[in-house]
Structures are given as C-alpha cells and as structure tokens.
Amino acid sequence: xxxxxxxxxxxxxxxxxxxxxLALDLYQKGHHILGISRAHQSxxxxxxxxxxxxxxxxxxxxxxADLIFLCTPIGSIISTLEAILPYVSASTILTDVASVKxxxxxxxxxxxxNFIGGHPMAGNARTGIEAAQYxxxxxxxxxxxxxxxxxxxxxxxxQDIIAELGAITYISDPYEHDRSVSWISHLPVMVSAxxxxxxxxxxxPEILELAKNLASSGFRDTTRIGGxxxxxxxxxxxxxxxxxxxxxxxxQQVLQEITDHIRKQDWISLETILQRAQSNRPDFLRD
Amino acid sequence: xxxxxxxxxxxxxxxxxxxxxLALDLYQKGHHILGISRAHQSxxxxxxxxxxxxxxxxxxxxxxADLIFLCTPIGSIISTLEAILPYVSASTILTDVASVKxxxxxxxxxxxxNFIGGHPMAGNARTGIEAAQYxxxxxxxxxxxxxxxxxxxxxxxxQDIIAELGAITYISDPYEHDRSVSWISHLPVMVSAxxxxxxxxxxxPEILELAKNLASSGFRDTTRIGGxxxxxxxxxxxxxxxxxxxxxxxxQQVLQEITDHIRKQDWISLETILQRAQSNRPDFLRD
Numbered sequence: 343x344x345x346x347x348x349x350x351x352x353x354x355x356x357x358x359x360x361x362x363x364l365a366l367d368l369y370q371k372g373h374h375i376l377g378i379s380r381a382h383q384s385x386x387x388x389x390x391x392x393x394x395x396x397x398x399x400x401x402x403x404x405x406x407a408d409l410i411f412l413c414t415p416i417g418s419i420i421s422t423l424e425a426i427l428p429y430v431s432a433s434t435i436l437t438d439v440a441s442v443k444x445x446x447x448x449x450x451x452x453x454x455x456n457f458i459g460g461h462p463m464a465g466n467a468r469t470g471i472e473a474a475q476y477x478x479x480x481x482x483x484x485x486x487x488x489x490x491x492x493x494x495x496x497x498x499x500x501q502d503i504i505a506e507l508g509a510i511t512y513i514s515d516p517y518e519h520d521r522s523v524s525w526i527s528h529l530p531v532m533v534s535a536x537x538x539x540x541x542x543x544x545x546x547p548e549i550l551e552l553a554k555n556l557a558s559s560g561f562r563d564t565t566r567i568g569g570x571x572x573x574x575x576x577x578x579x580x581x582x583x584x585x586x587x588x589x590x591x592x593x594q595q596v597l598q599e600i601t602d603h604i605r606k607q608d609w610i611s612l613e614t615i616l617q618r619a620q621s622n623r624p625d626f627l628r629d
Numbered sequence: 630x631x632x633x634x635x636x637x638x639x640x641x642x643x644x645x646x647x648x649x650x651l652a653l654d655l656y657q658k659g660h661h662i663l664g665i666s667r668a669h670q671s672x673x674x675x676x677x678x679x680x681x682x683x684x685x686x687x688x689x690x691x692x693x694a695d696l697i698f699l700c701t702p703i704g705s706i707i708s709t710l711e712a713i714l715p716y717v718s719a720s721t722i723l724t725d726v727a728s729v730k731x732x733x734x735x736x737x738x739x740x741x742x743n744f745i746g747g748h749p750m751a752g753n754a755r756t757g758i759e760a761a762q763y764x765x766x767x768x769x770x771x772x773x774x775x776x777x778x779x780x781x782x783x784x785x786x787x788q789d790i791i792a793e794l795g796a797i798t799y800i801s802d803p804y805e806h807d808r809s810v811s812w813i814s815h816l817p818v819m820v821s822a823x824x825x826x827x828x829x830x831x832x833x834p835e836i837l838e839l840a841k842n843l844a845s846s847g848f849r850d851t852t853r854i855g856g857x858x859x860x861x862x863x864x865x866x867x868x869x870x871x872x873x874x875x876x877x878x879x880x881q882q883v884l885q886e887i888t889d890h891i892r893k894q895d896w897i898s899l900e901t902i903l904q905r906a907q908s909n910r911p912d913f914l915r916d
Contacts, residue, residue: 345768353888359674371776373874387740390659393899403886413691428650454742456865462660463843463845464647481846481897482799482845483843485843490797500905501901502648507640512709512839512843514839518835518836518839519839521832521833521836522832522836522839522840522843523840523843525827525828525837525840526840526844526847527639527843527845527847527848528844529824529827529828530824530847530851530868531847532651532854532884532891533823533824534818534851534882534888534906535887535902535903535906536820536880536883536884536887536902537816537817537820537880538905538906538909538910538913539883539905539906540812540816540876540880540882540883540884540901541812541813541816542881543883544876544879544883545808545809545812545876546808546878548805549805549808549809549812550812552776552799552801552805552809552914553809553810553812553813554912555770555915556750556770556772556798556799556809556810556813556814557813557913557914557915558750558769558770558813558814558915559735560813560814560817560853560854560915561813561814561817561913562855562913563691563850563854564800564817564820564850564851564853564854565906565910565913566819566847566850566851567847567850567851568910568911569905569906569907569910570902570907571899571907572903572904572907573905575899575903576899576900576903579890579891579896579899580894580896583891583894587888587891588890589827589828589831589832590884590887590888590891591830591859591888592827592831593823593824593827593884594881594884594888595827595831596823596826596827596829596830596879596886597820597823597881597884598827598881600819600822600823600877601874601877601878601881602820603866604866604870604873604874604877605874606799607870609863609866609867612862612866612896613863614857614864615823615826616822616855616862616863617821617859618777618825618829618858619821619822619825619826619852619855619856619858619859620859621856622856623825623852623855623856626825626840626841626844626849626852627844627849628842628844628845
C-alpha cells in the first residue's frame with residue numbers, strides 16, 4: 343500500500359464494476375474512499391474487499407470530499423448530482439464515468455461549475471461490486487472532456503488520478519468524443535445486432551437451422567457486442583442519437599457500395615475495399 | 630499410430646493448412662497418403678512432418694488412390710480436377726474442401742460422376758504446410774453435399790473418414806449450404822469490412838484519430854473477419870454471388886429498421902431487437 347503525499351478524500355457513488363474498481367485502486371494508492379450505494383450488500387462487500395474506508399446509502403457521506411466520481415448508470419447521473427449538491431463545496435471536483443459525454447457534460451455543468459466529464463474505456467461483461475478488480479484501467483484510454491469553464495486545477499487533479507490508475511489520458515471536446523465512440527463502439531453494436539436480427543428473421547427455417555450448426559468463430563466475434571446487454575445498446579442510442587444516426591447513414595452508404603460492386607461483379611472495386619479494410623485495421627488495435 | 634482395418638490410399642492435392650492437416654490426421658490413422666504440391670518445399674516438409682508417405686508435383690502420383698481430396702484454392706479446383714482425371718478410376722472418390730459448394734459441385738459433377746462436395750469448417754488465420762496441425766477438424770462441422778447421382782457407398786466412405794477426423798457430419802443440398810454460410814460467414818465479412826471502410830472513409834480526420842486511440846475489444850472483434858485476407862472475401866462474393874446479395878439486401882432492411890427506430894426515438898422497438906439479438910445469439914455458439 344502506497345501512502346501518497348497528495349492523499350485525497352474521494353467519494354464514489356455507485357459501487358458496481360467501474361465504481362468498485364476505481365475504489366480498489368484508489369484505496370490502495372492511499373486515498374480515503376467514501377462509497378455510496380443503495381444496496382447494503384454492496385456497501386458491506388466494499389468494506390470487506392478494502393475498496394472503501396466508509397460506506398453509506400446516504401449521500402451526506404460525501405460531505406467534505408475533494409473529488410467525487412458519479413458511477414451510477416447514465417440515466418441516474420443528473421438526479422444523483424442533484425442529490426449530492428447540498429454536500430458539495432465549491433472546491434469539490436465532480437466527475438462521471440458515462441460512455442456518452444455531450445448531453446451529460448452540458449447538463450451537469452449547468453448544475454455544478456466544477457464538473458468535468460470523464461470516460462474510462464475499460465470494463466468487461468460482468469457487473470456489480472464482486473466484478474470489481476484491481477488495475478482494470480491500466481493501459482486503457484481515459485477520456486476527459488473539459489469545457490471552456492473547466493479550471494486548470496481540476497483538470498490537473500483528474501490527470502494525476504488517471505496517472506495513478508495507470509490509464510492513458512485523452513483530452514477531447516465532449517461532442518467529438520461522442521462522435522468518435524459512435525464509430526468504434528455504438529455503431530458496431532447496431533451493425534452486430536442487425537446481423538443477428540437479420541439471419542433470425544429473414545433466413546428460411548431450414549437454412550437458419552443449418553446456419554446455427556455451422557456458425558463458428560467468425561460469426562461469434564462479429565455478433566459479440568450486438569448480443570450483449572440490450573440496456574447498454576439502448577442507452578447509446580438514446581444519449582448519442584445524433585452521432586449514431588450519422589455513422590449509421592454513412593455505414594449504410596458503404597454497405598450499398600459493396601452490394602453494388604457484388605451485383606455488378608466489379609471485383610476490382612470490391613477487392614480494393616477489402617484490401618483497405620485489412621491494411622487499416624491495425625491502426626485501431628492498441629498494443 | 631492406429632493401423633485401420635479399412636486402410637485406404639488417399640491423395641491430397643494442395644498441401645496448405647487444410648490439405649496438410651487432413652494429411653497429418655489421416656496418416657496417423659493408418660492410411661497411405663499421397664501428397665501433391667507444386668512447391669517442392671511443401672512436398673519436402675510434408676514428408677518430414679509425417680503428413681505424407683509419398684509426395685510429388687506430378688499429378689500422376691494419385692493413380693490408384695481410393696479417395697482424393699482437392700485442397701487447392703477454390704479458383705483452381707476445376708482445372709485440378711481436369712488435370713487428374715487421366716489417373717482416376719471409376720471407383721476413385723473425389724472430394725473438395727471449398728467453402729462454396731453450389732457452383733463447384735455442379736461443375737465437378739459434370740466432369741466426374743464420383744465427385745462429392747465437402748466443406749470442413751475449420752481453420753485459422755495461418756496458411757501453408759507449416760500451419761498444418763493435428764486435430765484441426767475435431768468437433769468442427771464437416772458438411773457433405775451429395776446430389777441425386779451420388780452413390781450411397783461414396784457417401785459412406787466420406788462419413789467414415791469424417792468420423793476418423795473427429796468432425797461432425799452435416800448433409801446438405803449444395804445451394805442450401807451456400808445460403809447458410811452466406812448468413813454466418815460471407816455476410817459477416819462484408820458487414821465487418823464495411824465498418825472499417827466507413828470509419829476510415831467517412832469520419833473527419835480529428836474524429837478518426839481519436840477513434841483509433843479509443844477503439845478496444847468491441848471494435849477489434851467486430852472487424853476481425855472484415856480485416857482478414859481480401860482474397861477470401863473476394864472469393865466468397867465471386868462464387869456465392871446470389872446468396873450473398875440476398876443476405877446483404879435482407880441485412881440492409883434490418884439496419885434501416887434500426888436506423889428508423891433511432892430516428893423516431895422508438896426505444897421500445899429498438900430494445901426489442903436488441904433483446905432478441907441477445908437471446909438468439911447462444912443458438913449460434915457451439916462450445
């Protein structure tokens with residue numbers, strides 16, 4: 343356990359995979375961790391796992407915190423922020439971990455001048471405090487989305503914390519963040535879900551039956567994120583509607599080009615696209 | 630090494646991943662393996678690796694074989710079959726391993742009455758005799774596509790060989806096979822390649838740059854097969870044009886429905902599709 347010279351009091355609201363994993367790492371780095379969860383079981387486990395020093399289901403626990411992470415589901419962020427405002431001083435930094443930033447940053451910044459949007463891009467398919475783990479964020483991108491009114495000091499505090507987590511800071515405009523994640527996260531969910539839906543709803547019964555028997559790793563990988571938690575996909579569409587529509591429309595144009603090449607037997611154009619896909623893909627693969 | 634009581638002389642033309650892996654397993658099962666490759670290096674390695682008892686770049690080597698596997702790239706199957714016909718007796722069974730069956734079976738059956746189409750659904754990203762491995766086909770589907778004129782005896786021989794490989798036999802009409810693999814293998818390649826092409830060609834430079842930094846396992850998995858060997862994707866489109874066009878058009882309809890739901894904020898309909906994707910996906914996953 344390292345006792346940092348700049349030890350802070352950190353509130354974490356929502357002790358699921360992300361909140362719990364932040365708590366574990368930051369506890370170990372010597373910060374004083376205040377955990378909030380409505381579920382008593384999560385509070386108890388957070389203490390047992392040494393993720394938090396104090397826990398409560400009462401928001402008042404975060405009074406006096408230097409920094410507060412809002413780690414609730416995206417639909418509860420605004421109401422959670424409103425609920426803790428009475429216990430937040432002017433110097434308290436507030437941040438969130440939602441995967442969409444434009445709408446969230448806009449609303450939260452109106453409620454609190456010391457809010458800075460964040461998106462740690464780590465996770466796995468598990469949920470809850472039991473899924474929380476050390477080093478979840480190590481080497482993962484962590485996007486911060488400061489706006490005009492964000493203070494340099496708050497930004498620096500967040501960058502120090504991200505460095506302690508071993509994550510890699512990216513600074514972005516909130517809406518540019520949303521357009522980027524639409525391309526590499528939200529659009530792929532829809533593309534992948536559409537694959538499952540189309541074969542299930544459009545293939546004739548005997549073709550579908552054989553397809554189910556023959557499907558292997560290619561189909562498994564291409565459908566993985568489309569077959570994930572429906573609530574996450576829905577949330578992406580609801581909170582990032584404009585960007586996801588734009589990328590869907592662009593995607594459909596490309597798919598139509600591919601279809602036209604195949605229909606016209608324009609194999610050279612099809613091959614060019616497939617070659618470009620192969621040569622461009624490594625740019626998207628970190629390490 | 631098991632010496633089978635029904636030991637056969639088996640010709641394998643094309644000593645790459647599939648041909649080489651078939652050779653390794655069938656050699657070990659006690660069959661006498663005759664390997665053909667134009668590359669002397671592949672022939673030499675096939676002997677060294679105990680994949681073949683005899684090798685040659687001359688097709689005449691397969692004279693007298695009970696069974697011959699055509700394991701060349703799909704574009705060379707017909708010409709290879711023509712080249713070996715002088716050395717094939719009426720009792721010799723010919724089979725191929727191509728991933729498209731309709732066109733191949735039609736043409737090969739005209740050239741040779743004892744041809745039976747096959748598609749072992751195994752492989753990995755590697756190629757060549759060095760990539761060949763034991764048990765590549767174990768527990769994998771192996772589709773046979775007999776037609777009206779296929780003899781019961783030939784089908785039985787193939788089923789016995791597939792059982793020796795530890796693979797699972799599926800019997801299908803050649804064109805129904807092609808429609809099934811279009812859904813679970815060929816369509817996904819186009820869907821996945823279109824994802825790479827659209828973000829690369831349609832995202833603004835600064836959005837693309839951030840997207841590359843933020844892309845993680847979701848994007849990696851969804852683009853894996855689209856970023857694979859362009860020649861394979863091209864071959865799928867060329868040899869399975871009708872089925873792939875049909876599945877592309879059906880897919881586009883579903884994607885348009887999803888886009889419409891998002892545009893109209895019809896979250897209930899979107900959620901229904903996402904839920905169905907989640908609940909249907911396990912049907913496609915063999916363990």
